[in-house]
Amino acid sequence: MATTISRDKVFFAFSPTNQPVAHMKLGDIVTLETHDCFEGQIQTKNDLVTNLDWNHVNPATGPVYIEGTKPGDVLRVELIDIEVGAQASMVAMPGEGALGGIIKEMETTILKIEGDELVFKDKIRVPKRPMIGVIGVAPFEGSVANGTPGMHGGNMDCTLISQGNRVYFTVGVEGALFGAGDLHAAMGDGEIVVCGAETAGRVRFKPQIVDIPELPTPFVETPEVVATIFSAPEVGAATQGAIDRMAEFLTKFVKIPLNDAGMLMSLVGQLKFCQVVDPLKTVRFEFPKSVLQQYGFEMPA
Amino acid sequence: MATTISRDKVFFAFSPTNQPVAHMKLGDIVTLETHDCFEGQIQTKNDLVTNLDWNHVNPATGPVYIEGTKPGDVLRVELIDIEVGAQASMVAMPGEGALGGIIKEMETTILKIEGDELVFKDKIRVPKRPMIGVIGVAPFEGSVANGTPGMHGGNMDCTLISQGNRVYFTVGVEGALFGAGDLHAAMGDGEIVVCGAETAGRVRFKPQIVDIPELPTPFVETPEVVATIFSAPEVGAATQGAIDRMAEFLTKFVKIPLNDAGMLMSLVGQLKFCQVVDPLKTVRFEFPKSVLQQYGFEMPA
Numbered sequence: 033m034a035t036t037i038s039r040d041k042v043f044f045a046f047s048p049t050n051q052p053v054a055h056m057k058l059g060d061i062v063t064l065e066t067h068d069c070f071e072g073q074i075q076t077k078n079d080l081v082t083n084l085d086w087n088h089v090n091p092a093t094g095p096v097y098i099e100g101t102k103p104g105d106v107l108r109v110e111l112i113d114i115e116v117g118a119q120a121s122m123v124a125m126p127g128e129g130a131l132g133g134i135i136k137e138m139e140t141t142i143l144k145i146e147g148d149e150l151v152f153k154d155k156i157r158v159p160k161r162p163m164i165g166v167i168g169v170a171p172f173e174g175s176v177a178n179g180t181p182g183m184h185g186g187n188m189d190c191t192l193i194s195q196g197n198r199v200y201f202t203v204g205v206e207g208a209l210f211g212a213g214d215l216h217a218a219m220g221d222g223e224i225v226v227c228g229a230e231t232a233g234r235v236r237f238k239p240q241i242v243d244i245p246e247l248p249t250p251f252v253e254t255p256e257v258v259a260t261i262f263s264a265p266e267v268g269a270a271t272q273g274a275i276d277r278m279a280e281f282l283t284k285f286v287k288i289p290l291n292d293a294g295m296l297m298s299l300v301g302q303l304k305f306c307q308v309v310d311p312l313k314t315v316r317f318e319f320p321k322s323v324l325q326q327y328g329f330e331m332p333a
Numbered sequence: 334m335a336t337t338i339s340r341d342k343v344f345f346a347f348s349p350t351n352q353p354v355a356h357m358k359l360g361d362i363v364t365l366e367t368h369d370c371f372e373g374q375i376q377t378k379n380d381l382v383t384n385l386d387w388n389h390v391n392p393a394t395g396p397v398y399i400e401g402t403k404p405g406d407v408l409r410v411e412l413i414d415i416e417v418g419a420q421a422s423m424v425a426m427p428g429e430g431a432l433g434g435i436i437k438e439m440e441t442t443i444l445k446i447e448g449d450e451l452v453f454k455d456k457i458r459v460p461k462r463p464m465i466g467v468i469g470v471a472p473f474e475g476s477v478a479n480g481t482p483g484m485h486g487g488n489m490d491c492t493l494i495s496q497g498n499r500v501y502f503t504v505g506v507e508g509a510l511f512g513a514g515d516l517h518a519a520m521g522d523g524e525i526v527v528c529g530a531e532t533a534g535r536v537r538f539k540p541q542i543v544d545i546p547e548l549p550t551p552f553v554e555t556p557e558v559v560a561t562i563f564s565a566p567e568v569g570a571a572t573q574g575a576i577d578r579m580a581e582f583l584t585k586f587v588k589i590p591l592n593d594a595g596m597l598m599s600l601v602g603q604l605k606f607c608q609v610v611d612p613l614k615t616v617r618f619e620f621p622k623s624v625l626q627q628y629g630f631e632m633p634a
Contacts, residue, residue: 124592130576131595139592222604225595267569275431291425294432294526303523303606
């Protein structure tokens with residue numbers, strides 16, 4: 033039974049046909065060592081994206097075969113700890129991201145990570161807020177490149193996927209074939225230039241099967257909120273998907289009448305961007321657990 | 334010089350040809366009494382939207398002629414205090430809003446406002462967070478119905494437009510012809526069923542002209558962030574507009590090089606929804622003032 037999985041064990045697409053690099057049991061705690069999204073190819077400001085080997089981008093560590101999981105199970109992954117490295121990189125790229133039309137010069141910059149802060153261009157200090165960009169399970173069928181988000185998870189770039197929170201996936205194949213990578217030492221909602229503070233790191237996680245069948249996954253739980261996540265080619269469709277799935281959760285699982293669910297979503301629900309720069313755009317809808325509790329509903333312990 | 338403007342003095346479209354109902358000076362503090370978005374037509378759960386007089390929806394109190402303002406001036410409106418009434422209403426409407434395709438029954442519900450909480454359906458308690466739905470100045474030309482947001486402000490439904498914050502507009506006509514209404518005792522980002530907790534109330538505000546010419550307005554300042562706001566027929570275009578205008582602000586006003594501005598927007602900027610249900614959709618981009626300060630930039634005092 034592995035307790036740490038090396039960052040040399042990577043895959044580049046979530047697929048039912050991937051061979052597992054390790055096995056683990058439900059309830060065990062395992063650490064994934066992860067590469068940054070460039071698989072370590074960018075170490076200095078002289079390492080430009082133009083020189084990248086694009087066959088080695090967005091590695092996820094794994095896949096891990098989680099014993100006792102089968103298609104249709106709802107897998108909850110508790111993120112016990114996320115550690116990031118001593119430095120992170122960011123890039124600006126003409127033609128890429130939400131400002132690609134006006135950015136003219138390719139650039140790489142290296143951020144130092146000092147305690148709870150990142151240092152940008154040796155002078156601007158911002159808070160460290162580690163999160164996971166790519167996380168998921170093999171889909172039921174087909175192969176999804178790690179750079180793309182979807183129903184299986186993948187490159188959701190959701191800032192809620194951070195230490196102490198729980199991410200829910202629907203298992204697609206026996207063993208789930210779970211993996212994660214693409215850590216960010218910090219990232220803002222939107223991911224405007226297609227990167228956060230890209231860094232290598234370590235993710236300590238605990239998987240469980242939870243008895244909440246047909247939960248609309250991907251789904252996230254924090255101490256304060258639950259959230260549905262949806263990805264689609266256009267922001268508008270991603271928005272509608274995240275809204276529809278929260279309405280489904282509130283009506284089918286929490287048993288709130290539809291009109292009340294809609295009005296409460298309008299009153300205290302928060303529609304939020306994850307990212308608007310990947311091959312599919314990702315939107316989430318957050319709803320406060322304090323209201324679920326007033327309806328007598330708790331997520332599984 | 335008026336110090337309180339009655340809620341009987343309303344208009345339903347921002348327009349250069351509106352006749353002012355009051356005059357005030359820059360730096361003076363004035364209170365607008367506001368109707369709710371239904372102009373008080375909904376008082377009980379039996380008052381359904383189907384029976385509304387739609388010629389009396391989205392009233393804004395005003396317009397107020399602010400002496401000393403001329404086209405092109407950047408007008409800063411400081412929101413000193415926002416009070417809401419003792420009750421609020423919400424409605425569910427088939428065919429309207431982001432869940433209009435599945436909502437089948439027209440409904441009105443009345444929320445009690447008790448201290449710092451709203452009470453929904455006599456049992457669910459949520460925090461009171463007053464904000465202004467409709468606020469703006471007359472556009473340079475043309476008339477914009479109060480239900481529609483735009484470059485002049487209007488129905489932006491932005492949750493940052495709340496007590497203690499500052500909203501910036503570009504003056505379109507002499508006197509600005511400022512007005513506000515459509516208060517919400519609480520609303521979540523997105524405004525899923527096209528309403529927050531709709532309530533009458535009072536807004537105490539202080540207008541100033543600030544020397545920051547060609548600021549991309551509408552623009553909001555809170556103690557923590559500055560934000561650009563952009564509205565467009567589709568969410569995707571609203572998103573791009575809010576992003577482009579923050580890039581413009583950071584490069585032209587704060588003098589951050591474009592690549593750095595883009596990377597910092599990706600690192601610590603927050604792309605957020607205002608609403609996705611009005612005739613135009615509204616998105617904002619928030620950026621932390623702590624980073625502006627590290628570049629030696631402060632908004633005008």
